Amino acid sequence: xxxxxxxxxxxxxxxxxxxxxxxxxxxxxxxxxxxxxxxxxxxxxxxxxxxxxxxxxxxxxxxxxxxxxxxxxxxxxxxxxxxxxxxxxxxxxxxxxxxxxxxxxxxxxxxxxxxxxxxxxxxxxxxxxxxxxxxxxxxxxxxxxxxxxxxxxxxxxxxxxxxxxxxxxxxxxxxxxxxxxxxxxxxxxxxxxxxxxxxxxxxxxxxxxxxxxxxxxxxxxxxxxxxxxxxxxxxxxxxxxxxxxxxxxxxxxxxxxxxxxxxxxxxxxxxxxxxxxxxxxxxxxxxxxxxxxxxxxxxxxxxxxxxxxxxxxxxxxxxxxxxxxxxxxxxxxxxxxxxxxxxxxxxxxxxxx
Numbered sequence: 001x002x003x004x005x006x007x008x009x010x011x012x013x014x015x016x017x018x019x020x021x022x023x024x025x026x027x028x029x030x031x032x033x034x035x036x037x038x039x040x041x042x043x044x045x046x047x048x049x050x051x052x053x054x055x056x057x058x059x060x061x062x063x064x065x066x067x068x069x070x071x072x073x074x075x076x077x078x079x080x081x082x083x084x085x086x087x088x089x090x091x092x093x094x095x096x097x098x099x100x101x102x103x104x105x106x107x108x109x110x111x112x113x114x115x116x117x118x119x120x121x122x123x124x125x126x127x128x129x130x131x132x133x134x135x136x137x138x139x140x141x142x143x144x145x146x147x148x149x150x151x152x153x154x155x156x157x158x159x160x161x162x163x164x165x166x167x168x169x170x171x172x173x174x175x176x177x178x179x180x181x182x183x184x185x186x187x188x189x190x191x192x193x194x195x196x197x198x199x200x201x202x203x204x205x206x207x208x209x210x211x212x213x214x215x216x217x218x219x220x221x222x223x224x225x226x227x228x229x230x231x232x233x234x235x236x237x238x239x240x241x242x243x244x245x246x247x248x249x250x251x252x253x254x255x256x257x258x259x260x261x262x263x264x265x266x267x268x269x270x271x272x273x274x275x276x277x278x279x280x281x282x283x284x285x286x287x288x289x290x291x292x293x294x295x296x297x298x299x300x301x302x303x304x305x306x307x308x309x310x311x312x313x314x315x316x317x318x319x320x321x322x323x324x325x326x327x328x329x330x331x332x333x334x335x336x337x338x339x340x341x342x343x344x345x346x347x348x349x350x351x352x353x
Contacts, residue, residue, distance in 0.1 A: 017156055042063075065253050066237060129158075194273040200235070216229060
């Protein structure tokens with residue numbers, strides 16, 4: 001995030017966020033997913049992969065790997081209502097900055113799915129810029145089988161924590177990856193450049209059904225201390241996922257297992273994104289405590305959750321233990337820079353089978 005914006009918002013300390021809220025959950029939200037929605041999401045990213053559009057294919061179509069953000073938005077809003085207004089009034093809740101994002105995919109969403117999503121506050125702790133909250137978002141199908149899980153980190157700038165820190169338990173993080181087994185040489189980074197149109201945030205807003213006026217209304221964005229409307233962080237991350245699917249996965253989004261990253265610099269409109277994909281790292285996923293997307297939170301990579309996390313919902317019956325579910329998993333390091341060369345997504349990792 002822009003340092004001047006951060007400092008302007010943090011001039012005084014606001015009412016604290018109670019750590020006693022950890023464990024609180026929203027009511028479930030139900031969705032019936034149709035092809036119009038999944039195709040619109042991919043189209044909003046200008047991602048023309050036929051696996052998102054070709055309804056004549058025998059296997060049908062699937063949603064973009066980051067489509068779960070569309071399902072999660074209503075419960076993200078509902079989670080804000082878990083905080084009593086006397087503890088954190090609406091104008092202070094509005095200080096929340098989407099700082100980190102970690103998605104574990106059990107399977108891609110498909111048209112026809114009837115899905116249920118619930119949000120749980122999983123961690124609240126103090127960070128130098130403010131209170132850091134981790135929201136766990138669980139999505140299950142009509143049979144109660146988990147489809148995906150997200151851990152979304154939000155930094156409430158200038159807000160303190162009331163009560164002891166309750167961070168996400170470190171035991172949820174798997175082991176770090178082993179050394180590359182390439183023959184002594186790592187692949188050089190691959191770079192993809194994506195032009196972001198002036199209307200990109202408006203298009204993404206409607207296609208994803210994620211309505212936040214800081215992305216579409218200049219007056220609201222300026223009142224929030226921003227220089228103008230900015231692109232959604234999830235749109236920026238989704239462009240990185242599309243680049244990985246095209247360059248490394250043979251165009252097959254079904255191979256994506258986990259997506260994680262920390263958000264940094266803003267993407268103004270219009271702008272240009274430079275997506276860099278590092279050399280593949282075979283073995284287990286990268287591990288670290290959740291980052292807060294701010295220099296005050298440390299520079300460690302985001303923790304990649306394990307598909308069999310016992311707190312993440314019901315895994316598919318008969319699934320092997322999580323450490324053996326995808327023995328051939330590979331991690332790719334990804335960064336996204338805006339037109340000024342500042343990192344909009346840093347410490348990114350995309351795992352695939």
